[in-house]
Amino acid sequence: MTENTTRLRADARRNREQIIIAAREVFLEQGVHAPLEEIARRAGVGIATLYRRFPDRHTLVQQVALDNLTLVGEELDRATAAHPDAWGALAQLIRRLVELRLSVIMPVLLPILEEDARGEGGTLKTRRNHLFDQMEQLTRAAQQEGRLRQGINPIDIWLGVIKLSRPLPVIGAELNELITGRQLELFLGGLHATALDTSEPLRRQPLTLDDLDRHLKMAE
Amino acid sequence: MTENTTRLRADARRNREQIIIAAREVFLEQGVHAPLEEIARRAGVGIATLYRRFPDRHTLVQQVALDNLTLVGEELDRATAAHPDAWGALAQLIRRLVELRLSVIMPVLLPILEEDARGEGGTLKTRRNHLFDQMEQLTRAAQQEGRLRQGINPIDIWLGVIKLSRPLPVIGAELNELITGRQLELFLGGLHATALDTSEPLRRQPLTLDDLDRHLKMAE
């Protein structure tokens, strides 16, 4: 990803990727304060390796966020390429994001991270906003097709995906798989507009990116 | 609730309730392995009080589950009393459950608990199943009214409520409130059947109570 990465030895790069994958899952399940040793274990890697590559928790979170953004972007491109219609693309995108657990939790919810990443010029925020714009185009298009319900915005979808992806604790992985799959279909069903849209307007206003950022800043 | 409870001194009973309320929230947020001291703190109670009332974590979880079942039952009665139509009752019920964070996570997902509660004769399971029956009647009725989408069952709703209620980590309580409220409306919108039901059938089969229990037994 960065130039540093290419200079890594092959096995080191492999390990680095495994760590990020594991971290994505663990962060999703347990939050960003999850034990790093759990991540290392799941990545099939010693704890020292993790620390060598990511000196502290903060940079690990940051890298995971960056990685997530990239992957979501790729999935978005892939989805639009595969479907001429916006709704089809959107549905595939959502399914993929949930399937890959590509929760965008970090980039969406932790803009705190970028504030101090000023040295790198706020890449995170820029890319997040770019992605948001893309998604906004997609949702608008799907609404003009008359297939996506009115009044829904990208934030609704992002947060929906996050809530869906987040596994329930205690119960096993397989059951979580079943539950998430089923709830995903319900979610998609809810987004879908019916031929004659007789549904009542939604009771609440959708959130905006600014809402998110503002509240997060207050929170800390 | 039990005869033991009535024999408690007034302040003790108050404290006991506060503990259960706090435990419900904390378990929901952090899972059943959350630190007990956090629960005591939130209940405004010393740690010793918690231990005196609930000798170990297991019985606390059990009591919270039992309490949840009771409260859900009450909300269900209240909802049906307030609305002549089944859909109206169902919608109010769901909103209330989310609002009160009355996640039914314990009774639904931890039948393990009752297995060893055999001394008390599996009250937990019986009551859970009873509640399930009531909800099934309600959903069927709502479907016959043509207002609840076909192919949806109580489990879908329970699990939906659980996922909705579960707050996202790190971000503050207020933001979570906003997010949950909004996603709740989307969820309800998804459950709602439109006048001409042109929606495609859902891709996945709904889960049944047996599915849940079977998987949970496998998990441990």
Next chain:
DNA sequence: CAATAAGTGGAGGGAAACCCTTCGGTTGCT
């Protein structure tokens, strides 16, 4: 309003989880 039994909070010792570094051995690269 006192006597008493029930209830309470917080300190603290022991155990467990977690963080992070150091180091002897391994492995990709040229």
Next chain:
DNA sequence: AGCAACCGAAGGGTTTCCCTCCACTTATTG
């Protein structure tokens, strides 16, 4: 083959958590 990069595991120091003990407070009852 040889070197530099990389690795895993052990372990010391710190924090978190569990759970009990005990001196103090408060509801209840006559």
